[in-house]
Amino acid sequence: MHKILIVGEHDGKTLNPATAKCVTCAGSIPDGEIAIVLLGSDTAAVAAQAAAIAGVKSVLRVDRSENEHPLAAIFAPQLAALAADYTHVFGPSTSFGKDLMPRIAALLGVPQVSDLMSVEGAYRFKRPTYAGNAIVTVEADPARKLLATVRVASFQAATGGGSAAIESKSTAAALPSHTRYVGAKSGSTDRPDLQTAKRVVSGGRALGSAENFKLLFSLADQIGAAVGASRAAVDAGYAPNEMQVGQTGKIISPDIYIAIGISGAIQHLTGIKDARTIVAINKDGEAPIFEVADIGLVGDLFQIVPELERLIGS
Amino acid sequence: MQKIMVCIKRVVDYNVRIRVKPDGSGVMLDGVKMSVNPFDEIALEEALRIKERGTNIEVVAVSIGVADTQQQLRTALAMGADRAILVQTDAAVEPLTAAQTFLAVAKKENPDLIFLGKQAIDDDANQTGQMLAALWERPQATYASKVEISGGKASVTREIDAGLETIEVDLPAVLTVDLRLNEPRYVKLPDIMKAKKKPLDVTSLDALGVSANVLLKTVKTEPPAQRQKGVLVKDVAELFDVLKKKGLV
Numbered sequence: 001m002h003k004i005l006i007v008g009e010h011d012g013k014t015l016n017p018a019t020a021k022c023v024t025c026a027g028s029i030p031d032g033e034i035a036i037v038l039l040g041s042d043t044a045a046v047a048a049q050a051a052a053i054a055g056v057k058s059v060l061r062v063d064r065s066e067n068e069h070p071l072a073a074i075f076a077p078q079l080a081a082l083a084a085d086y087t088h089v090f091g092p093s094t095s096f097g098k099d100l101m102p103r104i105a106a107l108l109g110v111p112q113v114s115d116l117m118s119v120e121g122a123y124r125f126k127r128p129t130y131a132g133n134a135i136v137t138v139e140a141d142p143a144r145k146l147l148a149t150v151r152v153a154s155f156q157a158a159t160g161g162g163s164a165a166i167e168s169k170s171t172a173a174a175l176p177s178h179t180r181y182v183g184a185k186s187g188s189t190d191r192p193d194l195q196t197a198k199r200v201v202s203g204g205r206a207l208g209s210a211e212n213f214k215l216l217f218s219l220a221d222q223i224g225a226a227v228g229a230s231r232a233a234v235d236a237g238y239a240p241n242e243m244q245v246g247q248t249g250k251i252i253s254p255d256i257y258i259a260i261g262i263s264g265a266i267q268h269l270t271g272i273k274d275a276r277t278i279v280a281i282n283k284d285g286e287a288p289i290f291e292v293a294d295i296g297l298v299g300d301l302f303q304i305v306p307e308l309e310r311l312i313g314s
Numbered sequence: 315m316q317k318i319m320v321c322i323k324r325v326v327d328y329n330v331r332i333r334v335k336p337d338g339s340g341v342m343l344d345g346v347k348m349s350v351n352p353f354d355e356i357a358l359e360e361a362l363r364i365k366e367r368g369t370n371i372e373v374v375a376v377s378i379g380v381a382d383t384q385q386q387l388r389t390a391l392a393m394g395a396d397r398a399i400l401v402q403t404d405a406a407v408e409p410l411t412a413a414q415t416f417l418a419v420a421k422k423e424n425p426d427l428i429f430l431g432k433q434a435i436d437d438d439a440n441q442t443g444q445m446l447a448a449l450w451e452r453p454q455a456t457y458a459s460k461v462e463i464s465g466g467k468a469s470v471t472r473e474i475d476a477g478l479e480t481i482e483v484d485l486p487a488v489l490t491v492d493l494r495l496n497e498p499r500y501v502k503l504p505d506i507m508k509a510k511k512k513p514l515d516v517t518s519l520d521a522l523g524v525s526a527n528v529l530l531k532t533v534k535t536e537p538p539a540q541r542q543k544g545v546l547v548k549d550v551a552e553l554f555d556v557l558k559k560k561g562l563v
């Protein structure tokens with residue numbers, strides 16, 4: 001039997017949907033039993049959410065004041081200790097998981113499979129390399145514990161309706177004091193979360209200014225979409241970093257992705273390969289984005305976007 | 315602050331269109347342009363800026379790879395690193411092995427800071443820095459977009475999914491850098507000439523007591539599923555019709 005421990009991601013109030021996607025991934029490991037572990041200062045609320053995910057056998061709570069903020073240096077020794085009872089330890093390939101999981105792997109002296117995109121067997125997986133241009137099948141040694149981050153865009157979230165047992169855990173792991181949380185700044189928004197949104201409107205360098213990006217916000221709000229951006233747009237200061245889509249930004253899989261004034265560099269396309277429908281609006285008919293777009297329109301975004309908004313509104 | 319170590323990886327240049335070998339044994343690497351991993355250039359640039367603000371800070375560039383990796387280390391020296399170390403190997407070096415190797419180098423060099431890229435653009439593993447920090451039993455600050463050093467501490471702003479986060483770490487520490495930390499300088503011709511005279515030591519995994527275990531076997535490499543080429547619509551009205559029919563707006 002395979003015992004899989006999933007490191008849950010949360011902000012103290014809400015369980016990140018990436019966790020339920022990890023459960024789906026773990027669910028395809030043959031003969032597996034799934035537990036979710038939550039570290040925090042008070043995980044009661046998120047533990048209840050985790051316990052409701054179908055397919056989860058148990059939820060472990062590790063509550064202590066040092067766990068208030070997700071610092072890898074603090075979390076990793078505790079998780080390395082808890083990993084003893086498991087054959088697999090999975091985390092989401094979000095900035096939280098990517099920061100944390102390799103630190104646990106190194107403490108355990110085992111390798112990590114990054115961005116696991118499909119399960120071919122209990123120790124055989126597919127993952128993307130070269131910005132998604134080469135998919136490799138890797139095989140790990142069953143004699144060792146297997147650590148992995150799960151590429152969340154590759155999996156649907158597991159459904160609700162579960163009723164896992166919740167238990168409190170503590171570890172004797174010594175925690176370092178060399179790493180301290182100072183603060184965070186996030187662009188709070190009422191729009192859907194980019195990583196889980198069904199619809200995404202995204203803008204590139206062509207927008208030309210932060211002011212012009214409002215065109216996209218307006219369209220997005222009209223259709224209930226999240227807003228994304230290319231690296232060029234973020235670098236130029238038109239949009240904040242958390243909106244970047246691509247190899248080094250977010251990898252997303254919405255039902256519809258509307259790319260506006262984005263050329264379609266491979267590093268950008270990596271982030272949207274799993275979108276169900278890609279729509280491209282670009283004034284250059286030769287732009288590479290049209291090679292992957294399902295629906296393309298050649299023209300000036302400054303005319304097209306307001307007109308599209310008007311048609312949708314009418 | 316006396317010494318900063320920067321890890322420099324030789325990778326396929328980011329402009330190269332990657333092709334998978336027809337027999338599935340890997341990607342075609344013969345004759346393709348190789349460069350310094352873009353994130354590692356940013357890492358080195360940050361180290362150089364810290365050096366230029368301080369006094370008597372040495373910047374050491376370290377790489378693990380084939381003999382030709384000397385080219386990338388010469389680039390690092392031309393950018394301004396003081397000396398370089400190549401851990402020469404033809405072996406496949408997994409992130410854990412890379413971290414063990416950098417640990418061995420760090421134990422000899424005792425740097426105050428180790429900079430790495432947040433990920434290498436070939437294997438995209440995003441692991442090495444975090445693993446090195448764990449093995450070195452030191453702090454890690456990943457995805458840095460702003461770094462301030464003072465009084466034996468680093469205050470690091472990190473790019474995370476929700477926005478920006480700031481943490482403070484005691485030195486020595488491992489920092490991995492993100493794209494917006496800085497814009498790397500261009501190398502000038504006189505610097506390339508000067509770099510030829512800077513020391514570049516070659517050592518081996520054996521000499522450092524590290525073995526390149528293959529813990530993850532790559533059994534197959536294949537191209538990604540291709541998307542079907544779509545349709546062009548002629549105007550906004552048609553775009554709206556198609557979207558509406560598909561229930562997308």
Ligand SMILES: Cc1cc2nc3c(=O)[nH]c(=O)nc-3n(C[C@H](O)[C@H](O)[C@H](O)COP(=O)(O)OP(=O)(O)OC[C@H]3O[C@@H](n4cnc5c(N)ncnc54)[C@H](O)[C@@H]3O)c2cc1C
Nearest residue numbers: 204205206230231232246247248249261262263268283301
């Ligand atoms: C290591 C590395 C990592 C990277 N990671 C990422 C990443 O994660 N995400 C990412 O996006 N990029 C990433 N990049 C950058 C990437 O290579 C491209 O530079 C970037 O995606 C370009 O952004 P863009 O399409 O907005 O800009 P451009 O390439 O400049 O394209 C602008 C487009 O807008 C069109 N246009 C101009 N005016 C109009 C108009 N009025 N109406 C309609 N269309 C118009 C133009 O025809 C053009 O196609 C990375 C690069 C490197 C080296």
Ligand SMILES: Cc1cc2nc3c(=O)[nH]c(=O)nc-3n(C[C@H](O)[C@H](O)[C@H](O)COP(=O)(O)OP(=O)(O)OC[C@H]3O[C@@H](n4cnc5c(N)ncnc54)[C@H](O)[C@@H]3O)c2cc1C
Nearest residue numbers: 321322323377378406430431433434437438439440441442
């Ligand atoms: C000849 C050869 C064959 C290989 N074959 C395989 C194979 O079949 N399967 C396989 O999984 N891997 C193989 N590798 C290794 C693979 O290409 C990656 O180097 C390895 O998995 C590390 O992943 P990463 O570079 O993406 O690490 P990341 O964790 O993404 O790297 C982050 C940072 O760590 C530093 N870093 C990492 N590696 C080095 C290095 N070598 N030198 C200097 N700095 C470094 C850089 O600063 C980099 O920005 C091979 C390597 C070589 C040289």
